[in-house]
Amino acid sequence: MKFALIFQxxxxxxxxxxxxxxxxxxxxxxxxxxxVTAASLHSYLTPSMVRLTSGTLFLSLLLVINNPVESQTLxxxxxxxxxxxxxxxxxxxxxxxxxxxxxxxxMFSARFRAxxxxxxxxxxxxxxxxxxxxxxxxxxxxxxxxxxxxxxxxAAWKKNSYFSAEAGLKYFILxxxxxxxxxxxxxxxxxxxGTTNLASLALLTENLSVSSAFIYFGLVCIVxxxxxxxxxxxxxxxxxxxxxxxPTLVSLIxxxxxxxxxxxxxxxxxxxxxxxxxxxxxxxxxxxxxxLSLFIGCLCGLGETKIKRxxxxxxxxxxxxxxxxxxxxxxxxIQAVLFYLVFYMLTAxxxxxxxxxxxxxxxxxxxxxxxxxxxxxxxxxxxxxxVLMIFSxxxxxxxxGFFAKLNIFIGLVDxxxxxxxxxxxxxxxxxxxxxxxxxxxxxxEKNNNWFFFAPLTKGASIVLVLSGLIxxxxxxxxxxxxxLSYKVGLGLFF
Amino acid sequence: MFFLKxxxxxxxxxxxxxxxxxxxxxxxFILAVSDADTEKLSSYECGFDPYEDxxxxxxxxxxxxxxxxxxxDIETIFLFPWSVSLSQLPSIGYWSMLDFLFELVVGFIYAxxxxxxxxx
Amino acid sequence: xxxxxxxxxxxxxxxxxxxxxxxxxxxxxxAPWEYVLxxxxxxxxxxxxxxWEATLIxxxxxxRADRNMPPATRVGGYEFGSSITDSx
Numbered sequence: 001m002k003f004a005l006i007f008q009x010x011x012x013x014x015x016x017x018x019x020x021x022x023x024x025x026x027x028x029x030x031x032x033x034x035x036v037t038a039a040s041l042h043s044y045l046t047p048s049m050v051r052l053t054s055g056t057l058f059l060s061l062l063l064v065i066n067n068p069v070e071s072q073t074l075x076x077x078x079x080x081x082x083x084x085x086x087x088x089x090x091x092x093x094x095x096x097x098x099x100x101x102x103x104x105x106x107m108f109s110a111r112f113r114a115x116x117x118x119x120x121x122x123x124x125x126x127x128x129x130x131x132x133x134x135x136x137x138x139x140x141x142x143x144x145x146x147x148x149x150x151x152x153x154x155a156a157w158k159k160n161s162y163f164s165a166e167a168g169l170k171y172f173i174l175x176x177x178x179x180x181x182x183x184x185x186x187x188x189x190x191x192x193x194g195t196t197n198l199a200s201l202a203l204l205t206e207n208l209s210v211s212s213a214f215i216y217f218g219l220v221c222i223v224x225x226x227x228x229x230x231x232x233x234x235x236x237x238x239x240x241x242x243x244x245x246x247p248t249l250v251s252l253i254x255x256x257x258x259x260x261x262x263x264x265x266x267x268x269x270x271x272x273x274x275x276x277x278x279x280x281x282x283x284x285x286x287x288x289x290x291x292l293s294l295f296i297g298c299l300c301g302l303g304e305t306k307i308k309r310x311x312x313x314x315x316x317x318x319x320x321x322x323x324x325x326x327x328x329x330x331x332x333x334i335q336a337v338l339f340y341l342v343f344y345m346l347t348a349x350x351x352x353x354x355x356x357x358x359x360x361x362x363x364x365x366x367x368x369x370x371x372x373x374x375x376x377x378x379x380x381x382x383x384x385x386x387v388l389m390i391f392s393x394x395x396x397x398x399x400x401g402f403f404a405k406l407n408i409f410i411g412l413v414d415x416x417x418x419x420x421x422x423x424x425x426x427x428x429x430x431x432x433x434x435x436x437x438x439x440x441x442x443x444x445e446k447n448n449n450w451f452f453f454a455p456l457t458k459g460a461s462i463v464l465v466l467s468g469l470i471x472x473x474x475x476x477x478x479x480x481x482x483x484l485s486y487k488v489g490l491g492l493f494f
Numbered sequence: 495m496f497f498l499k500x501x502x503x504x505x506x507x508x509x510x511x512x513x514x515x516x517x518x519x520x521x522x523f524i525l526a527v528s529d530a531d532t533e534k535l536s537s538y539e540c541g542f543d544p545y546e547d548x549x550x551x552x553x554x555x556x557x558x559x560x561x562x563x564x565x566x567d568i569e570t571i572f573l574f575p576w577s578v579s580l581s582q583l584p585s586i587g588y589w590s591m592l593d594f595l596f597e598l599v600v601g602f603i604y605a606x607x608x609x610x611x612x613x614x
Numbered sequence: 615x616x617x618x619x620x621x622x623x624x625x626x627x628x629x630x631x632x633x634x635x636x637x638x639x640x641x642x643x644x645a646p647w648e649y650v651l652x653x654x655x656x657x658x659x660x661x662x663x664x665x666w667e668a669t670l671i672x673x674x675x676x677x678r679a680d681r682n683m684p685p686a687t688r689v690g691g692y693e694f695g696s697s698i699t700d701s702x
Contacts, residue, residue, distance in 0.1 A: 003586040025600045032607035335689070381636045461637040465630045473626070479689075480663060483670040486689040490677050 013069035013081040016060045016089065017133075020126040023056045024119060031115040045115040046107045053118040054100045057125060061093040064129075071491065073135055077197050080135040083491035087338075087484065088132045088264045091345060095256040096125050098349050098467075099249070101459035102356060106249045109360050109454075112157065123150050124253065128261045137186035137196040137222070140265055144182065144229070147258065148175045154253065155246040163365060167245025174238045178228035185221025188214050201273040216281055219274060223266060223285065230262045231312075232319045233292035240300070243312035244366070248359040251308060252352040255315060260341050263322060267334060270326060271492050278329045286327035287420055293320025294424055298431035307355055307367045310434060311348075314393060317431050318344050321408050324424055328411035334489035336407035339481055343392065343400040343474075346467040350389040353460050354382065360454040372438065373447040382456070385468050387439050392471060394435040395428050400471045403478065558610055569598050616661050623660020627652030 011018070030052070035045055064086060071082040100121060107117070124147065131143035152175065156168025190196050192214040193204050205215075228235035243251045270282050297317025304310045318340075325337040355367065362371045376383035392401035405428065412421045456464075474481060537544050576591050605611055631652040635642050671694060675685040687694055 003584065025597065028604050029600060029607075032604045035608070379637065379639065381633060385637075455639060456637050458634070458638065461634040464637060465633045468633075469626060469630055477663075480667055480670075482689050483667055483674065486686075487670055487674050487677065490674065490681075493681065 007075070009069060009072070010074040010079075013067060013072070013074050014079070014133075015067070016063040017126060017129050019063055020056070020060050020122060020129065023060075024122045024126065027052055027056070027122060028116075028119050031119070035115060044113075046104055046112075049115045049118040050100055050104050053121055054097055056122060057093055057097050057100065060125065060129075061090065061097070064089045064093065073199065074133070077199060078136045078139045079130075079133040081133060083488045084264060084267070085133045087488045088260050089129055091260050091342065092128045092132070092257050093125065095260075095345055095349065096121060096253075098353075098463045099253050099256060101463050102252070102353050102457070103249055104459060105360065105454070105457045106247075106356055110158070110247060110249075112247075117154075117157070120150050120154055121253070124257065128257060131261045132264050134265065135198050135268070137189065137198070141179065141182055141186065144265075145179055147261075148179065148229070151175070151254065151258075154250045155242055157250060158247050161245075161247075161365060163245035164247060165245075167242045170238055170245075171242045175229070178225040178235070181221045181228075182225035185218040185223075185225065188218030188221065192218065198268055198273040202275065205274055205276050207276060211277070211280065215274075215277075219269075219277070219281060220285065223269065226262050226266050226269075227289055227319075227323070230259055230266075230319050231316050232289050232323055233296040233316060234289075236293065236296055236316045239316060240304075240309045240312045243315075244306060244308045248308070248352075248356050252349075252356060255311065255348045255352050256345055259315075259319070260345065263337060263341060266326065267337070267492060271334065275493075283327055283329060286323045287417065290320045290323035290327060291420065291423055293317060293323060294427040294431075295320075298427040301431060301434045304434070305368050307358070307369070307372060307438075310438070311351060311355065314431065314435070315348070317427070318393075320427075321405060321424065324417075324420060325408040325411055327420070328408075328415040328417065330411060330415060331486070331489050331493070332407070332414060333411040334492060335482070335485045336404070336411045338485035338488055339407055340404040342481060342485070343404045343471070346470055347389045347392050347401060350385060350464055350467045351393070353463050354386050357382075357454065357456060357460065361452055369438075369441050370447075372441050373445045375442045375453075378453045379456070382464070383442055385464060386442065388468065388471070390435045390439055394432040396432070398475050400474045403474075555613065562605065562610065565601070566598070569595070616664055619660040619664055620657040621660070623656035623658070623663075624653040625656070626660070627654070627656025630656070 027049070031045055031049065034048070067081065067086060069081045073080045100118070103117075106112075127143050127146035127150065131140065131147060134140040134143055152168055152172040155171045156164050158164035186196055189201070192212055193201060195201060195204070224235065231239040243254060246254065270278075270286075274282070293316050297313050297315075297320055301310050301313035301317070304313060322337050322340055322344075325333050325340065327333070328336075358367055358371050375386065388399065392399035395402050395405045397403075409421050409424065412424070537548065539545065572594070573591070576587070580587060628649055631649045632642055634648075635644055674689065678685055
């Protein structure tokens with residue numbers, strides 16, 4: 001068979017995805033047979049599924065790390081394997097392993113008996129890997145739809161909760177409209193340039209002689225759709241309701257993993273394909289989106305009293321910072337964005353695991369400030385860790401978040417965006433208020449009732465300790481993160 | 495818009511359909527005389543007053559059957575062009591379709607095992 | 615050789631296991647074999663990280679030479695040769 005030889009390299013480079021695809025089928029069948037033969041309603045599959053899923057994700061992580069293919073396009077230039085994709089897949093798998101480790105106690109207390117949740121997590125891993133490796137507008141669209149369909153189902157998982165149904169419905173409708181815009185934009189790009197492959201687009205738009213209105217409009221549609229999925233303003237309205245209504249474990253997955261993948265796609269489109277459009281299109285576009293996101297993230301977070309919504313609006317603000325890092329358009333900007341993404345994921349992992357821990361014993365389905373009182377008396381280590389992470393989010397030195405924001409500011413100032421940088425600093429100061437308010441509530445508020453927290457499981461503690469330790473390790477020796485993000489960013493330019 | 499001149503018939507068709515739909519709908523809206531009172535608007539139940547609500551709870555089994563039909567029907571649709579053009583494809587064409595069918599068979603076994611094919 | 619890096623990594627691992635116990639609010643002496651596991655993983659990571667950083671520096675300079683850029687002396691907030699884990 002000649003085709004086995006032609007696609008040999010591609011198969012070797014795609015081993016993580018092939019392994020994930022086959023393991024999805026195997027886990028699906030395994031769960032269905034096991035669940036039925038053991039007198040269906042009395043079999044509890046979640047511990048077995050947790051171990052199976054984390055084993056699969058770990059093996060895929062090993063496959064990704066030991067990928068022999070360094071930098072080449074695969075499968076007729078639809079996919080690519082380069083440093084950015086390896087780094088991003090590594091981050092995604094670490095994030096999903098975090099999610100799976102903390103899932104067991106939540107699934108037990110929220111009475112999620114369906115084991116298909118873990119098949120969906122493997123499906124998320126597969127779709128994110130495909131999205132990260134995509135090098136063609138159509139494969140980006142297909143992977144994005146794969147991911148979004150799984151997310152729509154996960155957001156509506158709690159069958160007897162109106163909030164969950166509302167979250168799923170809103171996410172589905174708005175997300176489908178965003179995908180429609182993506183498809184429309186890629187059809188306009190195809191109409192004006194004749195190809196959808198990102199490398200061919202890079203060669204075609206090398207000098208600015210091909211600048212018609214269709215290209216600009218198509219690109220605005222495409223990147224708007226991607227920014228919608230990230231939750232940047234002015235497409236941020238769904239984030240608060242979906243993060244709050246979805247079950248907390250699902251919100252954890254939403255907050256951690258898709259941002260890296262979508263930023264990889266935006267980086268590929270903005271820096272590899274349409275790099276020459278930077279002075280005319282991307283600077284203004286990303287500056288406007290970034291400033292709007294910062295503005296909305298800091299203002300809307302001030303008025304919120306529900307914890308999940310505060311974290312949702314803080315994620316809007318952070319996406320704003322990342323957009324500003326993209327706007328600077330230099331390799332320092334890309335390095336800042338990639339560096340910030342790592343720190344944002346670790347900090348978000350810690351905080352969302354804390355929210356999950358609160359959610360296990362709260363009486364109502366909505367977590368407000370009243371549930372956060374008393375953390376320090378109940379679990380002083382956890383309280384200290386949360387304080388560390390909140391300082392990192394707010395951008396207070398010497399924690400990691402400060403250096404992440406500092407890199408973004410350096411990139412902005414190097415590209416002479418002075419007023420943008422000043423505005424970003426001002427909004428950062430205003431948003432620091434609602435972070436520090438949480439610390440005030442932990443430490444200084446008195447509760448009239450007895451407070452009761454569930455004990456932390458081993459998986460949750462390991463996640464918390466790992467993310468905390470990586471941030472502390474950063475404080476001692478930051479060069480690894482700088483070098484890694486620089487090398488990955490350099491691989492984008494050719 | 496020189497390169498869109500092949501689409502002029504589509505534009506004319508669009509105009510025609512809008513005009514026709516507008517005329518039909520608008521004529522009945524403007525010209526019809528309606529003198530509504532409660533007796534004319536209430537639901538008909540052989541001359542009696544309606545006993546209870548005419549709706550009943552929707553059985554979700556029908557929805558499940560529709561979804562399963564949709565999935566396997568799309569699979570069948572994909573089989574048609576493949577079977578017609580299989581003689582001109584190299585062996586990878588055959589194995590790709592078999593791989594696609596295999597994945598759908600896995601889905602079928604899953605649906606069978608968890609009992610969604612049972613009508614009760 | 616990286617003895618200091620390995621000891622620091624081992625210390626990180628031991629502290630990690632202690633913190634896991636404290637977060638779960640059990641005694642520090644629960645499951646003491648995991649301290650060995652933590653110290654081992656920490657020492658391994660502490661051994662690998664300086665090597666990884668040196669590989670990254672040479673990779674970056676090689677990629678920059680491919681793209682006709684001069685070799686780098688600083689990467690963002692990190693000046694080459696200024697860190698304690700550097701081999702120079």
